[in-house]
Structures are given as structure tokens and as C-alpha cells.
Amino acid sequence: MSVNKEDTIIQEQDLSVANTTETKDTNREISHTVTLYAEPIIHFKYFTITNALATSWVVIIIIAIIAITLNKKIKEVPGKLQNLFEIIIEGALTLCDQVTNSRLLSLQIFPIAISAFFFILINNWLGISPFGGFGLLEDGDHGLAFIPFLRGGTADLNTTIALSVVAVLGANVFGVISIGMWKTINKYVNLKALGGIYTKIRKEPTVIIVAPITFFVGLIEIAGEFAKVASLSFRLFGNILAGEVLLASISALLVFAAPIPFFFLEILVGVVQALIFSILLVVYFTVSATDHDHEEHKGMSKEEGDEVEEIENIVHA
DSSP states (O other): OOOOHHHHHHHHHHHHHHHHHHHHHHHOOEEOOOOSSOOEEEEOSSOEEEHHHHHHHHHHHHHHHHHHHHHHTOOSSOOHHHHHHHHHHHHHHHHHHHHHSOHHHHHHHHHHHHHHHHHHHHHHHHHTSGGGGOEEEEEETTEEEEEESOOOGGGSHHHHHHHHHHHHHHHHHHHHHHHOHHHHHHTTSOHHHHHHHHHHTTTOTTHHHHHHHHHHHHHHHHHHHHHHHHHHHHHHHHHHHHHHHHHHHHHHHOOSSTHHHHHHHHHHHHHHHHHHHHHHHHHHHHHHTOOHHHHHHHTSOHHHHHHHHHHHHHHHO
16 A cells, blocks of 8 residues: 655654654643642532632541540540540640639630631641642643642631631620620620710719710720731731741752751641630630629729619610
């Protein structure tokens, strides 16, 4: 069978182009840059799963498995694992008591605080774990981009803001449950201070100046709640993201032994940041559950206390 010479030339050209393209794909560099945002790894029709969200789900599964396992193996004579967690919990409760000054209040706040601690801690550690070496390769403008399957959820601002909003709103809800709706609202919109002008102006003329100031201080407290959200979220996000950037930079410069000390440093930073967030959460819950009016009344005489109580009853009515 004869072969056309032109067909042979075209086939050789196609083969050379294919080999050139394959060589280019092989020589393309794989880059991995730490971004401010979480990278998407799975796309559904109306929903995108990012690597930070996937990590948070993994953390929840890990915590659930540990909790179920410990619950099934609780014994009167604790084993090694149960003994370890009992030491951790007792130490955490003691630390919580130093903030609340009340074991009863500590027991009420502790489940939320310890849950936040372990969720943040495991998220911080998973973000720098070797499991981050598994991921996807996506074709980008500057070559192949590596996207890890797992990235610390706390390195995503969406996660830290969500945690902060839950902490601040939860503290106010806890305040309503502990001291009542009226006293919680009066921390921010102090109508009682304005109402006291009419009852105290004869005995204390300065109340006409002090009461409006007290009222506006309560309004400033509302801005303070938003500041708490910003402070909690950006502190946690900034520290964890900075750690990831540091490890990536050191690994790019010196691949082998150099990143090891920084890796252990970031493990410590993960513990510290989780502890700071949890302690601040306990502080916010304690402040919200504190009846400041009751504390102020402690230093008053019985007559003054009765007068304040009467004013409060009038305002409530």
C-alpha cells in the first residue's frame, strides 16, 4: 500500500507539536501562594466548598468522635485517656474560676468556652499539618497553581467573624437569661438614668449633668459590642494567617531543616490564640451576667437602696 508523502509530513508535524506541548506542560512551574481568601475545591450548582470550610467540617467530625469515644469509655477508675482529659478540664475550670469568681457561673459558661477552644485549636493545627500537602492542581495565568484540600479554618476571615459574632451575641443572650431583659437593655440604652433626673434633682442637682452622660455611655457600649467582634476576629485571623505565610516563606527559601523551629513555634501560637479567644469569651459572658446595679447598691445605705428599688419599680411599671 502506498503512503502519500504529504500525509507523512503532516503526521510528523502533528507529532512534533504534541511533543512540544507535552514538554511545555512538564516544564511548567507549580506555585502555591497563601491567599487572604479560602480557595474553592468543590463546586455545586449554588454552593462552593472552600478548603477552610472543609477543614472546619473535619474539625467538627474529630471533636464529635473524641466526645463519643470518651463518653462510652467513662469509668469510675479513669484510664490514661480519661485521666488526661479530666486534668485538662479541671485545669480549665480553675482558670475559668479566676475570671468569674464563681464555680456556678464557670460551670454555666465552661461548655461554650471549651468547645470554642478545641474548635479553634484543631483548626489552627490542621492548617500547618502535613495533610495540607494534598490538594488540586489548577491551570492559572502564571502556571499550575496548587490548592490544598485542607487549610486552617481560622485563616479564613469568614470563620473568625462567625466565631466572634456567636461569642458576642451569645454573651448578650446569656446576660438576658442571667439578669433579665430589662437590665441587659439598660446597659446599652440607660432609660433608668434619664428617669432618675426627676426623682433625684432636688437632693442631687448634679444629676442633670451626670444622667445624660451615663445615658450616652450606654450608647457607646453598643459600639463597643461591634468593636469586640472586630477585635476577636481580626486578632485570630491575622495571627494564624501570618503563621501560614511565615512557614510558606521559610519553606521556599530553605526547604529542609529551617522550617522546623518555626513549625513548633506555630504549634505554640495555635494554642495561645485558642486560649486567648476562649478567655475573652469567658470575660464577655461574665460581664454580661453581672448585675452592676446590684454591685452599686452594696455600698449604699438601706434607705438609699430602698429608694433606688422604688425608682426601678416605677420605671418597670
